[in-house]
Amino acid sequence: MKSLSPKDPVAALTFSRLRALNAVTETGSFSAAARRMAVSQATVSQQVRDLERALGAELFRRSANDMIPTPLCQQIYDIAREIEDDGLKIAELLRRHRTMEHGELRVGLGQPLPGMALIRGFRSRFPGVEVKIEMGSWGRIVEAVAEGRVDVGVLPEPPEQERFRRRRIQSQSVVAIVHPDHPLAGRPMVSCADLAAERLIFRTAGSSTQRVVDDGFRRAGVAPRPSIVMDTRDGVLDAVSHDLGVGFMWSKGASRQAELTQLPCREMSRERPDYIFALRSTATPLSNAFFALDPEQSERPSSGF
Incomplete structure (x- = not known):
């Protein structure tokens, strides 16, 4: 392959020299160009001098502290600006490629499903990406997304606010859950009036499940007192599995339910997205x-998770 002569103008047009030319043209001085490029003033000055020497042409006229581009420089700049912009686009493509192969995604979940199923699908496509999961109540996950502690959240009915983008993925309702030996276990459906006579296991404030439960009892005109209040979904499942009372959960909220029985509740049967x-x-x-x-x-099922 023929090697280029040191005086060949194409060999002189290195990316770093064109960037220096662009910066001086746009800022009007070596010092301002150096600040923009985060290099020394001497580096910028040397890049421009080397380019002028290699091209055999003056690119800037010195006037006091100003660098005034010559007509030839202006013509070169118009093209060099496009070259630098294209270089930045290539750098962004490379950054995205590295991110998609070895990045990190932080996900906030109010309950295991459907979030875990989505994470499984994500991992099958991007096996090199580290996924960090934060579990919590509805209010905690909304806060985590709003504060940037997680990149995405999966919740029922998150706030419909302009600052959030949302995508609907499924619908489900809140159901009562009982131990298989509980007297209500054989019922096809129950009402809030039926449940009010039972020992009830509630969630703490901030839970999306509890908001639906409270609304159901309110519309039914009953105000039961819970016998147990739990701060986690798993705590409710454990309490119900020990037959300590009637709990509540989202109908598709868990893949493992400790052999508990779901009971649709008339006042809570509306599906929510x-x-x-x-x-x-x-x-x-x-x-x-x-x-x-x-x-x-x-x-x-996927081998990626």
């Missing part, structure tokens, strides 16, 4: 990929 949601201002390639997942395909 689950969403993936995130801040609009913090979209990333990974969070966008999570948003694009097909929930039905994500539920299929």
